[in-house]
Amino acid sequence: MKHPLPIIVAEIQKHERKLSAEAPCFIDEAYKMTSYLQELLRSVKEDVLKEGFSSKDEEIHFFKLVKPYILGKLIYYNKVYRIETACPASNGNLHQCYFGLQLRELKQEYKEHICNSEFYRYYSSGRTDRDEHYYTLGNINYYDGLNSFVFEIDPNFSTYFDYKVAKIIANELIYNYLTTKLSPGLNPDVLLQDGDAKDIFWTQTKNALIELIYALHAADAVSHGKLGIRKISMVFQILFRVSLNDIHHSFHRMKTRAGSRTAFLDQLKISLEEYMDKDL
Structure with a gap:
């Protein structure tokens, strides 16, 4: 199995623990994790393009679980870095309003682009009957009215829906981060x-x-x-x-x-x- 998920998860978590203990602040940690995950994704892509997959099951495993996990974490840390570096104050009403706005925007994006989609219902229900359609290369159907960014992706390293899963993973992480920022004591x-x-x-x-x-x-x-x-x-x-x-x-x-x-x-x-x- 190419790049088994448990190994990828363990590697990323190990790096997260290391930076969590060493980084002087969360901004620095988010920046370094973004750089690390970007390089990891580049390395994995290079390997996939060079060697391909030995079976359909391996290909599905990669685009359903492995790549979305790496990319989801990458989207999350990059977003957190942007939020933190633009934060207007460390506390007070302005601070709360800023993170409140970020949370409202995240919820709006979820409502408009994720929760009502056919794919999200498929993904969240745990179904597997259409995995070969969603998570193997060469099945992008432009008649579905896909987002414009699909024209910028590498068709040799994306099924389009692997990005959708990555966004779902990232949004959940960002939501937890923002709710913690707004209610550090969690009542x-x-x-x-x-x-x-x-x-x-x-x-x-x-x-x-x-x-x-x-x-x-x-x-x-x-x-x-x-x-x-x-x-x-x-x-x-x-x-x-x-x-x-x-x-x-x-x-x-x-x-x-x-x-x-x-x-x-x-x-x-x-x-x-x-x-x-x-x-x-």
Whole structure:
């Protein structure tokens, strides 16, 4: 099987985790992921054009799953980079209005170009009976009234509908990104229905919490390391009702601070050992 999806997903997620830990801010991460995915897609295209496919099943697998995953991520990170670099403010009403507008535009695009289409109903239902028509080369039917960009695609590396799947994947990612931007706390009172949860709050410094988050990420202690720093951070922000702002900058300051770079983790170890000694 050419470029099996699990291998492609693992490679991309590994790169995402690396940049999530190293990039000083999300803008930098989005830019570097865009460059990485563009090069990955170019490399994969070169391989496909050179070697082709060994079977129809392999071709369908590639254009239904593999290419749309790479391209969908590429569209997502490029869009996020454009949104972030045009953002007018870091907080306040202008900030909220900007991301609110982006979300409305995304929903409008979904209504006009995706949700009512025959292909979207086919894709979302999980059907496979027309896979050979949608995901093999040479079946583009211009009588269907396709979008004009179809004239710019490489017919040797696109079935047209692989791009449609990529857009669906990208739109879902962008939607999650925008809703998080608009509601960073995701309304903790809804997520934490138990009334006792209102008494849960972080009493150490924000830097201490960031140190803990990065430690858990580095040890692959959450979801086997498949979650990025931001997602883990969001869980803690929701749980403890605390805003951590740009944790990447805080982490990079920790890497160069005087004394122990893991001051909170060092203190945790000491506190736990002292607590254990009380039971002896």
